[in-house]
Amino acid sequence: MNYNILVINPGSTSDDIGYYRGQEPVFEVTVRYSMTDLEPYEGKNVLEQLPLRKKLILDYLIDHNIPLEEINAVIGRGGFIKSVSGGVYEVNEQMLADLSSGRYGGIHPSNLGGILAHEIAQIAHCPSFIANPVVIDEMQPLARYSGMPENPRISIFHALSQKRVARMIANKLGKKYTEINCIVCHGGGGITVGAHCKGRVIDVNNGYEGDGPMTPQRSGGVPSSGLVQMCFSGKYTERDIKLKLRGKGGLVAYTGTSDVKDLEEFIRTGVKRPGSMIFCTREQAEEARDAMVYQIAKYIGAMAVVLKGQVDFIALTGGLMNSKVIPQKIGEYVSWLAPLYVFPGSEEKIALREAAQRALEDPSCVKRYV
The missing domain is CATH 3.30.420.40 (ATPase, nucleotide binding domain)
Incomplete structure (x- = not known):
């Protein structure tokens, strides 16, 4: 079955977004923020940019005549949450709290991915997900040894x-x-x-x-x-x-x-x-x-x-x-x-779309963040 999926991949000065009907992109675009756009937020918590970024993403949907009610899922780039195993996670209150507080590794622009996905999904009345964030940790015990018990090797990767x-x-x-x-x-x-x-x-x-x-x-x-x-x-x-x-x-x-x-x-x-x-x-x-x-x-x-x-x-x-x-x-x-x-290249938008597709096709594969 084909699903309509909105993908959001935030960066420090841009949002890489795409909207897909099935495998076909309706649009794929990098929304760049000018120095004028970001000047009011200089030196402030990146979370304060949420209204700006949310509005521009919603404006793109309007510009492409995409009704919110047709969206089946919104998926964002995973940010710095606690270490988890690989897979697709539905955004929940615990994840939002950890992304917003910067409890695990500070508030990186990627933290906005899950938050933006959740906020737009609430308007569209559909589920929101993240998938395979950089903090996936599936390392075997021997790989964690660094020679310093106080400073173990940890898993942060693409x-x-x-x-x-x-x-x-x-x-x-x-x-x-x-x-x-x-x-x-x-x-x-x-x-x-x-x-x-x-x-x-x-x-x-x-x-x-x-x-x-x-x-x-x-x-x-x-x-x-x-x-x-x-x-x-x-x-x-x-x-x-x-x-x-x-x-x-x-x-x-x-x-x-x-x-x-x-x-x-x-x-x-x-x-x-x-x-x-x-x-x-x-x-x-x-x-x-x-x-x-x-x-x-x-x-x-x-x-x-x-x-x-x-x-x-x-x-x-x-x-x-x-x-x-x-x-x-x-x-x-x-x-x-x-x-x-x-x-x-990395084709992260495609990777996120495919993850959301898997989650919608088989809800049993969706993991719960706790």
Whole structure:
């Protein structure tokens, strides 16, 4: 059966929304907020933007002549709630309280996804959901050990993207996601590599907080003694260190840019575009890019060990995989382990639509947040 589904994926300065009748999009659009729109909210809790964002989404529905009463479900990107297992969750009062309070990891723009979905669904008199939020935790006990009992490894990763790609490839192979073992790498501003075992991500790096390979703007795992010395050297504030870990680490620290497309054009031609922030030589840029690839491949190899070599396939997804070079170079390291599939981009709206479709087709699969 075909259902009419509204998808909401909030970002810091935009809402990525889509409306679907069955599998056909009525519209897919990124609603961007101008500096003028956001100026009244500068320095304030992001929740104060809810009326603005809700109105613009409702206006889009009106502009496309979509009556609210035809909507069968609204689904939003999952935010920072308590750790849960993978799946589709109906938005309830406990989830709304946790998203609004920032109890688990603060109030990130993604927290607005579940709240906006709920508020619009109330008007439309339909259910609201989230699916596979970044805080999915299916890690096996051994994966949690860090060497410091006070500082265990935790699971924060691109769950929505990783699980969709894994499920999609499994279907192409004529199997269920719960029947296969695979390794999925999502590469973007952050990079996460997950070991998927029979439908559960039993080990994955916490890409949000900087664990794992270096990325275009994150340092990844760094030598611990050196980091401690930096922290107590008196040269850096706490904010400086946090920015080195997330925001100004990785490729941007070595090259001056986190724009991989710009960097690869410089590597290819040796010419910096007008306004480019690249400060290194062509050779240094290539080596830094290749170092990131090397680290990604190492993490894929580590996850193959986690799965004891029983890997049905390896999948590469996310914006980084739009590169013509990066997937190829990763493949040179890891393609001997298992068949390699590349799906550039993340298609999070499609992943959310498919999750809502599953929830409407089989209400028994919907999980309750407690």
